[in-house]
Amino acid sequence: MxxxxxxxxxxxxxxxxxxxxxxxxxxxxxxxxxxxxxxxxxxxxxxxxxxxxxxxxxxxxxxxxxxxxxxxxxxxxxxxxxxxxxxxxxxxGPVPVLRDLLGGLDGVERAYIYGSWAARRHGEPGEYPNDVDVLVVGDPPRRELADLAVRAGEQVGLDVNITRVGRDEWDAASPSPFIATVRSRPLVEVLTEASDG
CATH class of the missing domain: 1.10.10.10 (Winged helix-like DNA-binding domain superfamily/Winged helix DNA-binding domain)
Structure with a gap:
């Protein structure tokens, strides 16, 4: 680090x-x-x-x-x-809070923070983030992710937005424009297959 x-x-x-x-x-x-x-x-x-x-x-x-x-x-x-x-x-706090919450949810294979929070964490200057954008790879229920986002937001004092994508979509050689943009910008690992076990 x-x-x-x-x-x-x-x-x-x-x-x-x-x-x-x-x-x-x-x-x-x-x-x-x-x-x-x-x-x-x-x-x-x-x-x-x-x-x-x-x-x-x-x-x-x-x-x-x-x-x-x-x-x-x-x-x-x-x-x-x-x-x-x-x-x-x-x-x-978002990393340990999200790690704890997502680590207990079935179907989560990987999770990353992206967007302005990740950019600040990687040293890019800019205004303090208004929210925390999270990408979850896997197939956990969307309703459970929405509930989890609310709980995480209450703990860290920022809105938490969670987007779910399937493993095939994340690993695709020709990803969607959204995934390509996310992968090209700073990411902060929350959970990976290696850390999740």
Missing amino acids: KTLPAQLTPFVRSDVTGALLAETLGRPEEEFSLAELGRRIGAGGGVVHKEVGRLLESGVLVDRQSGRNRLVRANQGHPLYSLMRELIQATY
């Missing part, structure tokens, strides 16, 4: 930091190993170790040793905890 300056929250050091905060502040009671955090956000061990170290130094996270593992979690006693959590949930 890139360590460029964050476009979603300019005061956050990098997108890696934002993603780490989304995972930890979004689940304040849960402890994570550094390896698990790296897997969840797609960042290497060295980068995760460095960024977690900074968050521990500032008191945003707390840690403990469990055997050979270092486990970290959100510091709910931090004076800015509630404000940070709310802001991070609205900016970096």
Whole structure:
């Protein structure tokens, strides 16, 4: 994962930091190993170790040793905890929120965020996104996706729009204009076949 300056929250050091905060502040009671955090956000061990170290130094996270593992979690006693959590949930929260919601839905093979949110996450400058556009590959029921979009939107504080396409349509050598456009622009992986198992 890139360590460029964050476009979603300019005061956050990098997108890696934002993603780490989304995972930890979004689940304040849960402890994570550094390896698990790296897997969840797609960042290497060295980068995760460095960024977690900074968050521990500032008191945003707390840690403990469990055997050979270092486990970290959100510091709910931090004076800015509630404000940070709310802001991070609205900016970096869509990935873990959607991963959790879509991961339990039958028929979802892959899921990506596209559009302006994905562009900001990839470092493209621009205005803050008004919504989160999600592409689901597979055949989950549309009604369940609509309900899930509402729940995700309530959690992240932005409208969430979910579009469903079939696997054949997504994998087609000559895709529809919509799919061709989505594939040509920045995508943020939410679920893939490798991460879904």
